[in-house]
Amino acid sequence: MAVEGEPITFWFGCNMLRHAEMIRISILLLERAGYDVRAAGGPAYCCGTAHDHQPRGASNMAARTVSRFNAAAEKEGRGTVVTWCPSCHMHMSDIMAPGNAAAFDITHITELITQRAHRLVPQLIVPVRRRALVHRHMGFATHVPINERVMDLLSLIPGLELVAGPAHPGHMCSALAAVPGALPDTVHETWTAAVANRADTVCTIFHSCHREYSALDGRDRISVRNWVQLVAQAMGIEASDAYREWRKGGAPDIAAIERAEQSKYHALVEPELRKPSPLLAAAPKLVE
Amino acid sequence: MTKLTAARANSTEAYLAEAGGELAALCTACGACFSACPMVARVGLGRADPKSMTEGLRRLAVGQSAHPDTVAWVGACTKSGQCVEACPERSAGLDAMLLIRIAKQRAINHSRQLPAKQDPTYFPRIKIFARLQLSDEELAKWL
Numbered sequence: 001m002a003v004e005g006e007p008i009t010f011w012f013g014c015n016m017l018r019h020a021e022m023i024r025i026s027i028l029l030l031e032r033a034g035y036d037v038r039a040a041g042g043p044a045y046c047c048g049t050a051h052d053h054q055p056r057g058a059s060n061m062a063a064r065t066v067s068r069f070n071a072a073a074e075k076e077g078r079g080t081v082v083t084w085c086p087s088c089h090m091h092m093s094d095i096m097a098p099g100n101a102a103a104f105d106i107t108h109i110t111e112l113i114t115q116r117a118h119r120l121v122p123q124l125i126v127p128v129r130r131r132a133l134v135h136r137h138m139g140f141a142t143h144v145p146i147n148e149r150v151m152d153l154l155s156l157i158p159g160l161e162l163v164a165g166p167a168h169p170g171h172m173c174s175a176l177a178a179v180p181g182a183l184p185d186t187v188h189e190t191w192t193a194a195v196a197n198r199a200d201t202v203c204t205i206f207h208s209c210h211r212e213y214s215a216l217d218g219r220d221r222i223s224v225r226n227w228v229q230l231v232a233q234a235m236g237i238e239a240s241d242a243y244r245e246w247r248k249g250g251a252p253d254i255a256a257i258e259r260a261e262q263s264k265y266h267a268l269v270e271p272e273l274r275k276p277s278p279l280l281a282a283a284p285k286l287v288e
Numbered sequence: 289m290t291k292l293t294a295a296r297a298n299s300t301e302a303y304l305a306e307a308g309g310e311l312a313a314l315c316t317a318c319g320a321c322f323s324a325c326p327m328v329a330r331v332g333l334g335r336a337d338p339k340s341m342t343e344g345l346r347r348l349a350v351g352q353s354a355h356p357d358t359v360a361w362v363g364a365c366t367k368s369g370q371c372v373e374a375c376p377e378r379s380a381g382l383d384a385m386l387l388i389r390i391a392k393q394r395a396i397n398h399s400r401q402l403p404a405k406q407d408p409t410y411f412p413r414i415k416i417f418a419r420l421q422l423s424d425e426e427l428a429k430w431l
Contacts, residue, residue, distance in 0.1 A: 058301075264412065
């Protein structure tokens, strides 16, 4: 959709491609806040942060991504790159930019939307009658006050009650996966806090956390929603969440699987979708 | 809005090589970052000496080997960022989280005390997820 407004690049990263609906909602929120959005992500826009073992390859990826954003800034006036992923944001700020001349600045989507909240508030017309515990991490606050920004945005939604969840180590759940026991314990603590606070929703901030909590949607009568989904709901947009349904036992339709190559789907994607929730490893007393 | 710093090197690889030594030189090995780290107890290092741990951090950041306890701590960094505020040399330009990040990379690629996490399915899996959900137009425009 062509939108008149300040041109920006929305850099959603690599792993957000599991959550296409959340990318689309993010674009919609930015457009409704008055921006002309060009979305970019996936391997061709990799920041390189996940490739510490390949310093030359990671360096080349970073250079390619910066040069693409430079071209968008110079040719289309997209001098602001709006991030979603905290890894991408920190990597750009701390490592990519000092090693590559960047013709743009960066800001996180929560910062940009908070700045234009006055444009969004009149559009938040549908009460969202939920009591949501916000799943939080202590990391990324070095760069963006993410927990405060998300709480501020969610507090604009009519009908929504908010509870701040425990602040966990790491910048998002995927960072904890490499430390034995850390991720299951974190999920257990958040879920236990949600039950104790009589929350009916666990609200995720980042995609990697949403990935881990999706399989728990509906357990203990608690729904799992991302913050953009709650904002969209308040706008009257009931967005689907394919990844969440797949993690709960569903599967893409056969046409989509064939389009994605059936053998690769079975080898690469299905094992992730059928992986048990980390909660099962952490808290036997909480499960059936 | 984060105003990006001007480039200091002609690649991230070159920058990291420079920055490791610079940050290690600013570090006084006081142990404050280690004491503030929420992962210390998680990896069983609650009784370790913070000063000797951060002395090892400086060694790793310049490509030297360090005590296995220091390597285990650096390897367990989850980017919680508590070290940044805790560092008394922050005002002098020491970004403790970046120092630990560089030390971790060096422990993988130089002293080889940490194993490389190689996942050849990382990008292929992401591409399959994209093809499962994106329209042809989105695939063409976004990726």
